[in-house]
Amino acid sequence: MSGLNETPSGERVHIAFFGRRNAGKSSLVNAFTGQALSIVSPVEGTTTDPVYKSMELLPLGPVQIIDTPGIDDVGELGALRVEKARQVLDRTDLAILVADAAEPLGPAMEALREQIRDRKLPCLLAWNKADLLPAVPEGTDEALWVSAKTGLHITELKEAAARAAIGAVEERPLVSDLLEPGDTAVLVVPIDKAAPKGRLILPQQQTIRDVLEAGASALVCRDTELAQTLEKLAEPPKLVITDSQAFAQVAGIVPPAVSLTSFSILMARYKGDLPLTVAGVRAVDRLKDGDRVLIAEGCTHHRQCGDIGTGKLPCLIRAKRGVEPDFTFCSGRKFPADLSGYAMVIHCGGCTLGPREMASRQRAARDQGVPITNYGILIAYLNGILPHAVAPFPDVAALLG
Numbered sequence: 001m002s003g004l005n006e007t008p009s010g011e012r013v014h015i016a017f018f019g020r021r022n023a024g025k026s027s028l029v030n031a032f033t034g035q036a037l038s039i040v041s042p043v044e045g046t047t048t049d050p051v052y053k054s055m056e057l058l059p060l061g062p063v064q065i066i067d068t069p070g071i072d073d074v075g076e077l078g079a080l081r082v083e084k085a086r087q088v089l090d091r092t093d094l095a096i097l098v099a100d101a102a103e104p105l106g107p108a109m110e111a112l113r114e115q116i117r118d119r120k121l122p123c124l125l126a127w128n129k130a131d132l133l134p135a136v137p138e139g140t141d142e143a144l145w146v147s148a149k150t151g152l153h154i155t156e157l158k159e160a161a162a163r164a165a166i167g168a169v170e171e172r173p174l175v176s177d178l179l180e181p182g183d184t185a186v187l188v189v190p191i192d193k194a195a196p197k198g199r200l201i202l203p204q205q206q207t208i209r210d211v212l213e214a215g216a217s218a219l220v221c222r223d224t225e226l227a228q229t230l231e232k233l234a235e236p237p238k239l240v241i242t243d244s245q246a247f248a249q250v251a252g253i254v255p256p257a258v259s260l261t262s263f264s265i266l267m268a269r270y271k272g273d274l275p276l277t278v279a280g281v282r283a284v285d286r287l288k289d290g291d292r293v294l295i296a297e298g299c300t301h302h303r304q305c306g307d308i309g310t311g312k313l314p315c316l317i318r319a320k321r322g323v324e325p326d327f328t329f330c331s332g333r334k335f336p337a338d339l340s341g342y343a344m345v346i347h348c349g350g351c352t353l354g355p356r357e358m359a360s361r362q363r364a365a366r367d368q369g370v371p372i373t374n375y376g377i378l379i380a381y382l383n384g385i386l387p388h389a390v391a392p393f394p395d396v397a398a399l400l401g
Protein backbone atom coordinates (compact mmCIF):
# COMPACT_ATOMS: atom_id res chain seq x y z
CA MET A 1 0.00 0.00 0.00
CA SER A 2 1.40 3.43 -0.93
CA GLY A 3 2.13 5.99 1.74
CA LEU A 4 0.16 9.25 1.72
CA ASN A 5 2.70 11.21 -0.31
CA GLU A 6 3.97 8.37 -2.45
CA THR A 7 3.31 8.01 -6.16
CA PRO A 8 0.87 5.08 -6.47
CA SER A 9 2.28 1.89 -7.94
CA GLY A 10 0.04 2.18 -11.00
CA GLU A 11 1.67 5.53 -11.88
CA ARG A 12 5.26 4.27 -11.64
CA VAL A 13 7.38 2.98 -14.51
CA HIS A 14 7.94 -0.73 -13.82
CA ILE A 15 11.54 -1.91 -14.29
CA ALA A 16 11.97 -5.67 -13.92
CA PHE A 17 15.24 -7.61 -13.55
CA PHE A 18 15.35 -11.09 -15.07
CA GLY A 19 18.19 -13.60 -15.00
CA ARG A 20 19.34 -17.13 -14.38
CA ARG A 21 19.78 -18.28 -10.78
CA ASN A 22 23.55 -17.85 -10.68
CA ALA A 23 23.82 -14.49 -12.47
CA GLY A 24 23.91 -12.34 -9.30
CA LYS A 25 20.59 -10.73 -10.19
CA SER A 26 19.48 -9.96 -6.63
CA SER A 27 22.90 -8.48 -5.78
CA LEU A 28 22.59 -6.26 -8.84
CA VAL A 29 19.06 -5.20 -7.86
CA ASN A 30 20.38 -4.26 -4.42
CA ALA A 31 23.25 -2.28 -5.96
CA PHE A 32 20.81 -0.57 -8.35
CA THR A 33 18.38 0.45 -5.61
CA GLY A 34 21.11 1.19 -3.05
CA GLN A 35 19.30 -0.94 -0.49
CA ALA A 36 19.03 -4.56 0.56
CA LEU A 37 15.80 -5.12 -1.32
CA SER A 38 16.37 -8.78 -2.10
CA ILE A 39 17.88 -11.58 -0.07
CA VAL A 40 21.30 -12.35 -1.48
CA SER A 41 22.64 -15.82 -0.96
CA PRO A 42 25.19 -18.07 -2.63
CA VAL A 43 22.43 -20.69 -2.72
CA GLU A 44 20.73 -20.75 -6.12
CA GLY A 45 17.04 -19.81 -6.36
CA THR A 46 16.82 -17.59 -3.26
CA THR A 47 14.25 -15.26 -4.87
CA THR A 48 11.11 -17.40 -4.87
CA ASP A 49 8.46 -14.70 -5.48
CA PRO A 50 8.85 -11.41 -7.34
CA VAL A 51 10.02 -8.68 -4.92
CA TYR A 52 8.81 -5.08 -5.43
CA LYS A 53 10.46 -1.85 -4.36
CA SER A 54 9.63 1.78 -5.13
CA MET A 55 12.40 4.30 -5.76
CA GLU A 56 13.16 7.53 -7.62
CA LEU A 57 15.28 7.09 -10.74
CA LEU A 58 16.46 10.46 -11.95
CA PRO A 59 15.80 12.08 -14.34
CA LEU A 60 12.95 9.66 -15.06
CA GLY A 61 11.04 9.94 -11.75
CA PRO A 62 9.22 7.37 -9.62
CA VAL A 63 9.77 3.75 -10.64
CA GLN A 64 8.92 0.34 -9.28
CA ILE A 65 11.79 -2.14 -9.30
CA ILE A 66 10.89 -5.84 -9.56
CA ASP A 67 13.31 -8.65 -8.74
CA THR A 68 12.11 -11.92 -10.25
CA PRO A 69 12.87 -15.60 -9.54
CA GLY A 70 15.54 -17.29 -11.67
CA ILE A 71 14.31 -17.92 -15.20
CA ASP A 72 16.05 -21.34 -15.34
CA ASP A 73 14.69 -22.81 -12.08
CA VAL A 74 13.98 -26.57 -12.17
CA GLY A 75 11.59 -29.08 -10.61
CA GLU A 76 7.90 -28.65 -9.91
CA LEU A 77 8.34 -25.64 -7.61
CA GLY A 78 10.99 -24.21 -9.90
CA ALA A 79 8.57 -24.32 -12.84
CA LEU A 80 6.05 -22.35 -10.78
CA ARG A 81 8.69 -19.73 -9.99
CA VAL A 82 9.65 -19.46 -13.68
CA GLU A 83 5.97 -18.94 -14.49
CA LYS A 84 5.80 -16.17 -11.87
CA ALA A 85 8.85 -14.50 -13.38
CA ARG A 86 7.29 -14.66 -16.85
CA GLN A 87 4.01 -13.22 -15.54
CA VAL A 88 5.97 -10.14 -14.43
CA LEU A 89 6.45 -9.35 -18.14
CA ASP A 90 2.75 -8.38 -18.21
CA ARG A 91 3.49 -5.40 -15.95
CA THR A 92 7.00 -4.55 -17.17
CA ASP A 93 7.80 -1.27 -18.93
CA LEU A 94 11.57 -1.88 -19.12
CA ALA A 95 13.29 -5.27 -18.80
CA ILE A 96 16.87 -5.58 -17.54
CA LEU A 97 18.37 -8.98 -18.38
CA VAL A 98 21.14 -9.92 -15.96
CA ALA A 99 23.73 -12.44 -17.18
CA ASP A 100 27.07 -13.73 -15.92
CA ALA A 101 29.75 -11.95 -17.98
CA ALA A 102 31.85 -15.12 -18.09
CA GLU A 103 29.09 -17.31 -19.56
CA PRO A 104 26.89 -17.35 -22.67
CA LEU A 105 23.33 -16.07 -22.31
CA GLY A 106 21.87 -19.59 -22.48
CA PRO A 107 18.60 -20.92 -23.99
CA ALA A 108 16.26 -19.77 -21.16
CA MET A 109 17.47 -16.18 -21.42
CA GLU A 110 17.46 -16.25 -25.23
CA ALA A 111 13.83 -17.42 -25.16
CA LEU A 112 12.92 -14.66 -22.71
CA ARG A 113 14.69 -12.10 -24.89
CA GLU A 114 12.59 -13.29 -27.82
CA GLN A 115 9.38 -12.80 -25.81
CA ILE A 116 10.52 -9.31 -24.83
CA ARG A 117 11.17 -8.49 -28.50
CA ASP A 118 7.72 -9.82 -29.47
CA ARG A 119 6.14 -7.51 -26.90
CA LYS A 120 8.25 -4.59 -28.19
CA LEU A 121 9.43 -3.89 -24.64
CA PRO A 122 12.56 -1.79 -24.18
CA CYS A 123 15.34 -4.01 -22.83
CA LEU A 124 18.88 -3.66 -21.43
CA LEU A 125 21.43 -6.45 -21.03
CA ALA A 126 23.60 -6.21 -17.90
CA TRP A 127 26.64 -8.51 -17.98
CA ASN A 128 27.30 -8.91 -14.25
CA LYS A 129 30.53 -9.99 -12.46
CA ALA A 130 32.57 -7.98 -15.00
CA ASP A 131 35.15 -7.38 -12.24
CA LEU A 132 36.26 -10.99 -12.80
CA LEU A 133 37.02 -10.45 -16.50
CA PRO A 134 40.62 -9.81 -17.59
CA ALA A 135 39.38 -6.74 -19.51
CA VAL A 136 35.99 -4.98 -19.31
CA PRO A 137 34.39 -4.38 -22.77
CA GLU A 138 32.97 -0.97 -23.73
CA GLY A 139 29.24 -0.70 -23.04
CA THR A 140 26.59 0.21 -25.62
CA ASP A 141 23.06 1.67 -25.35
CA GLU A 142 21.69 -1.89 -25.02
CA ALA A 143 24.45 -3.77 -23.16
CA LEU A 144 26.64 -2.84 -20.20
CA TRP A 145 29.35 -4.72 -18.30
CA VAL A 146 28.74 -4.17 -14.59
CA SER A 147 29.66 -5.54 -11.19
CA ALA A 148 27.24 -5.60 -8.29
CA LYS A 149 30.18 -6.53 -6.06
CA THR A 150 32.48 -3.58 -6.85
CA GLY A 151 29.86 -1.07 -8.06
CA LEU A 152 31.43 -0.99 -11.54
CA HIS A 153 29.13 0.83 -14.03
CA ILE A 154 26.10 0.75 -11.70
CA THR A 155 25.61 4.50 -12.20
CA GLU A 156 25.86 3.98 -15.97
CA LEU A 157 23.28 1.20 -15.75
CA LYS A 158 20.87 3.49 -13.88
CA GLU A 159 21.38 6.26 -16.42
CA ALA A 160 20.83 3.83 -19.31
CA ALA A 161 17.68 2.50 -17.63
CA ALA A 162 16.30 6.01 -17.18
CA ARG A 163 17.00 6.82 -20.85
CA ALA A 164 15.45 3.57 -22.09
CA ALA A 165 12.35 3.92 -19.92
CA ILE A 166 11.55 7.52 -20.88
CA GLY A 167 8.75 7.26 -23.39
CA ALA A 168 8.14 3.57 -22.57
CA VAL A 169 4.81 4.51 -20.99
CA GLU A 170 2.25 6.34 -23.05
CA GLU A 171 1.12 9.55 -21.29
CA ARG A 172 -2.66 9.80 -21.23
CA PRO A 173 -4.84 12.41 -19.52
CA LEU A 174 -7.32 11.18 -16.92
CA VAL A 175 -9.79 14.04 -17.26
CA SER A 176 -7.77 17.21 -17.97
CA ASP A 177 -8.38 16.99 -21.75
CA LEU A 178 -12.14 17.31 -21.14
CA LEU A 179 -11.77 20.63 -19.29
CA GLU A 180 -10.64 24.17 -20.09
CA PRO A 181 -9.01 26.56 -17.62
CA GLY A 182 -11.75 28.17 -15.50
CA ASP A 183 -14.23 25.27 -15.95
CA THR A 184 -15.91 23.63 -12.98
CA ALA A 185 -16.14 19.86 -12.52
CA VAL A 186 -18.48 18.52 -9.85
CA LEU A 187 -17.29 15.26 -8.25
CA VAL A 188 -19.92 13.12 -6.52
CA VAL A 189 -18.60 10.95 -3.71
CA PRO A 190 -21.16 8.97 -1.70
CA ILE A 191 -20.13 8.52 1.91
CA ASP A 192 -21.80 5.28 2.97
CA LYS A 193 -20.68 2.65 5.43
CA ALA A 194 -18.53 0.97 2.77
CA ALA A 195 -16.54 4.17 2.11
CA PRO A 196 -13.11 4.21 3.79
CA LYS A 197 -12.97 6.31 6.96
CA GLY A 198 -11.35 9.74 6.86
CA ARG A 199 -10.11 9.81 3.25
CA LEU A 200 -10.95 9.70 -0.42
CA ILE A 201 -9.99 6.65 -2.47
CA LEU A 202 -7.25 6.75 -5.09
CA PRO A 203 -9.39 7.26 -8.26
CA GLN A 204 -11.06 10.25 -6.56
CA GLN A 205 -7.73 11.73 -5.45
CA GLN A 206 -6.22 11.29 -8.91
CA THR A 207 -9.23 12.88 -10.62
CA ILE A 208 -9.09 15.94 -8.36
CA ARG A 209 -5.37 16.26 -9.10
CA ASP A 210 -5.98 16.11 -12.87
CA VAL A 211 -8.87 18.62 -12.73
CA LEU A 212 -6.45 21.04 -11.06
CA GLU A 213 -3.85 20.20 -13.74
CA ALA A 214 -6.30 21.57 -16.34
CA GLY A 215 -6.62 24.89 -14.44
CA ALA A 216 -10.24 23.99 -13.64
CA SER A 217 -11.99 23.84 -10.26
CA ALA A 218 -13.10 20.64 -8.54
CA LEU A 219 -16.23 20.85 -6.41
CA VAL A 220 -16.74 17.72 -4.32
CA CYS A 221 -20.08 16.77 -2.77
CA ARG A 222 -22.06 13.71 -1.72
CA ASP A 223 -24.89 12.41 -3.91
CA THR A 224 -27.33 13.63 -1.25
CA GLU A 225 -26.13 17.24 -1.69
CA LEU A 226 -25.74 17.19 -5.49
CA ALA A 227 -29.05 18.90 -6.38
CA GLN A 228 -28.48 21.84 -4.05
CA THR A 229 -24.82 22.09 -5.11
CA LEU A 230 -25.86 22.40 -8.78
CA GLU A 231 -28.56 24.95 -7.88
CA LYS A 232 -26.03 27.18 -6.16
CA LEU A 233 -23.75 27.35 -9.20
CA ALA A 234 -24.16 30.52 -11.32
CA GLU A 235 -23.80 28.37 -14.45
CA PRO A 236 -23.91 24.59 -15.05
CA PRO A 237 -20.64 22.71 -14.52
CA LYS A 238 -18.68 21.49 -17.52
CA LEU A 239 -18.70 17.94 -16.22
CA VAL A 240 -20.14 15.84 -13.40
CA ILE A 241 -18.08 12.81 -12.34
CA THR A 242 -19.77 10.35 -10.03
CA ASP A 243 -18.86 7.26 -8.13
CA SER A 244 -20.39 4.45 -10.21
CA GLN A 245 -22.60 3.17 -7.41
CA ALA A 246 -24.56 6.47 -7.41
CA PHE A 247 -24.90 6.59 -11.22
CA ALA A 248 -28.66 6.11 -11.34
CA GLN A 249 -29.49 8.77 -8.71
CA VAL A 250 -26.95 11.23 -10.14
CA ALA A 251 -28.20 10.77 -13.72
CA GLY A 252 -31.69 11.67 -12.45
CA ILE A 253 -30.37 14.99 -11.12
CA VAL A 254 -27.84 16.08 -13.76
CA PRO A 255 -29.54 17.80 -16.75
CA PRO A 256 -29.00 15.92 -20.06
CA ALA A 257 -27.11 18.92 -21.46
CA VAL A 258 -24.41 18.58 -18.77
CA SER A 259 -21.74 15.95 -19.43
CA LEU A 260 -21.77 13.09 -16.95
CA THR A 261 -19.37 10.22 -16.41
CA SER A 262 -17.87 8.16 -13.57
CA PHE A 263 -14.46 7.80 -11.95
CA SER A 264 -14.41 4.22 -13.13
CA ILE A 265 -15.10 5.12 -16.79
CA LEU A 266 -12.42 7.82 -16.70
CA MET A 267 -10.03 5.24 -15.29
CA ALA A 268 -11.01 2.69 -17.98
CA ARG A 269 -10.03 5.23 -20.65
CA TYR A 270 -6.86 6.29 -18.81
CA LYS A 271 -5.55 2.78 -18.23
CA GLY A 272 -6.92 0.66 -21.02
CA ASP A 273 -9.16 0.29 -24.04
CA LEU A 274 -12.45 2.10 -23.39
CA PRO A 275 -14.12 1.03 -26.69
CA LEU A 276 -13.34 -2.63 -25.88
CA THR A 277 -14.95 -2.34 -22.44
CA VAL A 278 -18.00 -0.58 -23.89
CA ALA A 279 -18.36 -3.27 -26.57
CA GLY A 280 -18.04 -5.96 -23.86
CA VAL A 281 -20.92 -4.73 -21.73
CA ARG A 282 -23.64 -6.27 -23.90
CA ALA A 283 -22.51 -9.73 -22.77
CA VAL A 284 -24.56 -9.08 -19.63
CA ASP A 285 -27.73 -9.38 -21.76
CA ARG A 286 -26.76 -12.94 -22.71
CA LEU A 287 -26.05 -14.19 -19.18
CA LYS A 288 -27.91 -17.30 -18.10
CA ASP A 289 -28.25 -19.04 -14.73
CA GLY A 290 -24.95 -20.65 -13.77
CA ASP A 291 -22.79 -18.73 -16.29
CA ARG A 292 -19.42 -17.94 -14.77
CA VAL A 293 -18.66 -14.23 -14.33
CA LEU A 294 -15.26 -12.99 -13.16
CA ILE A 295 -15.26 -9.76 -11.13
CA ALA A 296 -11.69 -8.44 -10.92
CA GLU A 297 -10.20 -5.65 -8.82
CA GLY A 298 -6.70 -4.20 -8.88
CA CYS A 299 -6.36 -3.49 -5.15
CA THR A 300 -3.72 -5.70 -3.62
CA HIS A 301 -4.60 -5.38 0.06
CA HIS A 302 -7.78 -3.66 1.23
CA ARG A 303 -10.58 -3.23 -1.25
CA GLN A 304 -10.61 0.56 -1.58
CA CYS A 305 -13.78 0.58 -3.63
CA GLY A 306 -15.76 -0.99 -0.79
CA ASP A 307 -18.25 -3.72 -1.66
CA ILE A 308 -19.14 -2.56 -5.19
CA GLY A 309 -17.55 -5.62 -6.82
CA THR A 310 -18.35 -8.25 -4.24
CA GLY A 311 -21.81 -7.00 -3.21
CA LYS A 312 -23.49 -4.27 -5.23
CA LEU A 313 -22.63 -5.46 -8.76
CA PRO A 314 -23.87 -9.06 -8.30
CA CYS A 315 -27.09 -7.70 -6.71
CA LEU A 316 -27.62 -5.29 -9.61
CA ILE A 317 -27.09 -8.02 -12.23
CA ARG A 318 -29.52 -10.36 -10.45
CA ALA A 319 -32.12 -7.60 -10.06
CA LYS A 320 -31.90 -6.21 -13.61
CA ARG A 321 -31.42 -9.49 -15.49
CA GLY A 322 -33.33 -11.90 -13.27
CA VAL A 323 -30.59 -14.55 -13.58
CA GLU A 324 -28.29 -16.19 -11.05
CA PRO A 325 -24.76 -16.30 -12.52
CA ASP A 326 -21.86 -17.99 -10.74
CA PHE A 327 -19.63 -15.09 -9.61
CA THR A 328 -15.88 -15.48 -9.02
CA PHE A 329 -13.85 -12.65 -7.47
CA CYS A 330 -10.15 -11.88 -7.79
CA SER A 331 -8.03 -8.97 -6.65
CA GLY A 332 -4.49 -7.65 -6.85
CA ARG A 333 -2.17 -9.61 -9.10
CA LYS A 334 -4.25 -12.80 -8.97
CA PHE A 335 -5.88 -12.33 -12.37
CA PRO A 336 -6.29 -15.80 -13.94
CA ALA A 337 -4.38 -16.54 -17.14
CA ASP A 338 -7.11 -18.90 -18.37
CA LEU A 339 -10.38 -17.01 -18.87
CA SER A 340 -11.95 -19.56 -21.19
CA GLY A 341 -14.58 -20.74 -18.69
CA TYR A 342 -16.02 -17.27 -18.14
CA ALA A 343 -19.02 -15.77 -19.90
CA MET A 344 -17.68 -12.28 -19.16
CA VAL A 345 -15.13 -10.35 -17.09
CA ILE A 346 -16.08 -7.20 -15.16
CA HIS A 347 -13.04 -5.16 -14.09
CA CYS A 348 -12.74 -2.18 -11.74
CA GLY A 349 -11.03 1.01 -12.90
CA GLY A 350 -7.67 -0.56 -12.00
CA CYS A 351 -6.17 2.63 -10.58
CA THR A 352 -3.45 0.67 -8.76
CA LEU A 353 -2.43 -1.22 -11.92
CA GLY A 354 -0.04 0.08 -14.52
CA PRO A 355 -1.40 0.66 -18.04
CA ARG A 356 0.59 -2.31 -19.35
CA GLU A 357 -0.95 -4.67 -16.83
CA MET A 358 -4.47 -3.47 -17.58
CA ALA A 359 -3.78 -3.71 -21.32
CA SER A 360 -2.47 -7.25 -20.86
CA ARG A 361 -5.62 -8.30 -18.97
CA GLN A 362 -7.81 -6.81 -21.67
CA ARG A 363 -5.73 -8.45 -24.39
CA ALA A 364 -5.98 -11.82 -22.62
CA ALA A 365 -9.78 -11.52 -22.53
CA ARG A 366 -10.01 -10.41 -26.16
CA ASP A 367 -7.64 -13.14 -27.40
CA GLN A 368 -9.65 -15.80 -25.54
CA GLY A 369 -12.93 -14.45 -26.92
CA VAL A 370 -14.25 -13.43 -23.48
CA PRO A 371 -16.08 -10.07 -23.31
CA ILE A 372 -14.57 -7.68 -20.76
CA THR A 373 -16.22 -4.58 -19.35
CA ASN A 374 -15.79 -2.12 -16.51
CA TYR A 375 -17.72 -1.39 -13.29
CA GLY A 376 -18.89 2.08 -14.30
CA ILE A 377 -19.86 1.06 -17.82
CA LEU A 378 -21.86 -1.93 -16.60
CA ILE A 379 -23.69 0.05 -13.92
CA ALA A 380 -24.51 2.83 -16.41
CA TYR A 381 -25.70 0.24 -18.97
CA LEU A 382 -27.93 -1.64 -16.56
CA ASN A 383 -29.48 1.67 -15.47
CA GLY A 384 -30.11 2.71 -19.09
CA ILE A 385 -27.82 5.75 -18.91
CA LEU A 386 -24.74 4.55 -20.80
CA PRO A 387 -25.20 7.03 -23.73
CA HIS A 388 -25.20 9.93 -21.21
CA ALA A 389 -22.22 8.43 -19.33
CA VAL A 390 -19.99 8.13 -22.41
CA ALA A 391 -21.19 11.31 -24.14
CA PRO A 392 -17.93 13.09 -23.14
CA PHE A 393 -16.08 10.65 -25.44
CA PRO A 394 -17.62 11.03 -28.93
CA ASP A 395 -15.60 8.18 -30.51
CA VAL A 396 -16.93 5.75 -27.89
CA ALA A 397 -20.47 7.18 -27.88
CA ALA A 398 -20.58 6.51 -31.65
CA LEU A 399 -20.18 2.78 -30.94
CA LEU A 400 -23.55 2.72 -29.19
CA GLY A 401 -25.30 4.09 -32.28
Ligand code: SF4
Nearest residue numbers: 298299304305348351
Ligand atom coordinates in the same frame (compact mmCIF):
# COMPACT_ATOMS: atom_id res chain seq x y z
S1 SF4 B 1 -10.92 -1.52 -6.63
FE1 SF4 B 1 -9.88 -0.93 -8.54
S2 SF4 B 1 -10.52 1.19 -8.97
FE2 SF4 B 1 -11.03 0.73 -6.81
S3 SF4 B 1 -9.26 1.52 -5.70
FE3 SF4 B 1 -8.89 -0.69 -6.10
S4 SF4 B 1 -7.73 -0.77 -8.03
FE4 SF4 B 1 -8.59 1.30 -7.84
